[in-house]
Amino acid sequence: MSLTNKTMRQAVMTAPGQIEINEVPVPVVSGDQVLVDIAYIGVCGSDIHVYLGKHPYTPYPVVQGHEVSGKIVAVGDAVTKVKIGDRVTIEPQVACGTCYPCKHGMYNICNNLKVMGFQTTGTASDYFAVSEHHIVKLPDDMDFRFGAMIEPLSVGVRAVKKAGNMKDKQVLVIGAGPIGNLVAQTAKALGASKVMISDVNKLRLEKALASGIDVAVNVKDEKLSEAIDREFGADRRADVIFDCAGVQQAISSAVSVARKGSDIVVVAVYEGVPQVDMAYINECEIRIIGTARYNFDDFKTAISLVEEGKIQLGELITDEFEIPDYLKAYQKIEKTPETTMKVLVHVHAS
Ligand SMILES: [Zn+2]
Ligand SMILES: [Zn+2]
Structure with missing residues (x-):
């Protein structure tokens, strides 16, 4: 033709x-x-x-x-x-x-x-x-x-790779939209021991559980810090926190629930300019890591993860x-x- x-x-x-x-x-x-x-x-x-x-x-x-x-x-x-x-x-x-x-x-x-x-x-x-x-x-x-x-999954793959080795990490993802969901699934696929995701949207939290994410927290019903203490332990909390929401509230919660030495990966695209407690970041040696889109390697990893049945x-x-x-x-x-x-x-x- x-x-x-x-x-x-x-x-x-x-x-x-x-x-x-x-x-x-x-x-x-x-x-x-x-x-x-x-x-x-x-x-x-x-x-x-x-x-x-x-x-x-x-x-x-x-x-x-x-x-x-x-x-x-x-x-x-x-x-x-x-x-x-x-x-x-x-x-x-x-x-x-x-x-x-x-x-x-x-x-x-x-x-x-x-x-x-x-x-x-x-x-x-x-x-x-x-x-x-x-x-x-x-x-x-x-x-x-x-x-x-594969393109949105590659965003998740890069974000997780930016945070380094996921093996045995306790991971919190703030925001359960498509990107948050894919970040959470990728973290688990690459070795995280437990992955928690938070949102206020019921459907998104249901989808998170249906796609194999360990814990879904509705922050309308429960305080994030309480869920973290219960699921991750009050001492250790989350090793890595992914901000997939991109609003003031999200970065504020990320910083407030971080433990000393946690990493925070900023995946979401921010519209405004949020305020962050830099004194706390400094004192707690919290690393804030940016991640933007993906490269060809991330596409290839994304395709392999789907092929291996590790991402729903x-x-x-x-x-x-x-x-x-x-x-x-x-x-x-x-x-x-x-x-x-x-x-x-x-x-x-x-
Ligand atoms: Zn896109
Ligand atoms: Zn260039």
């Missing part, structure tokens, strides 16, 4: 709160590009920021979509690593390759970083043309739904929409967060 001169659907966010489905030409690939027939796209928290007009670095109009799976249907003449028929996901970071972080193996924090779906065109279309260097192959038997969740992704999916209903996917997350975890948009390939 030739795609030359064919058109495809593309979801364009023209302004905050507005998404149009346009008919545009199917891209023609050349050089090192491949054409991916898109299967699923996940909608994530940062997409919602753009939808609400609260993302500082995203101009409109923008084609979103950075959590993706699909199948290669065409390749340029210079493509060597992948072939037609491969099932794939895409690493959506476009780094400059020349700045200090890029030259020192930290391209995920490139000084000139662009992320597909934010500062460059995202994948919200039937087909997407991209350099083969962004492609990560999926196992042949992996569900395309799970393939679209199915539990997280609460909704699926078809591409003509792209706007509804965002509305669902915005209007009913209490009943929503991961929302997927089905596009084309299956």
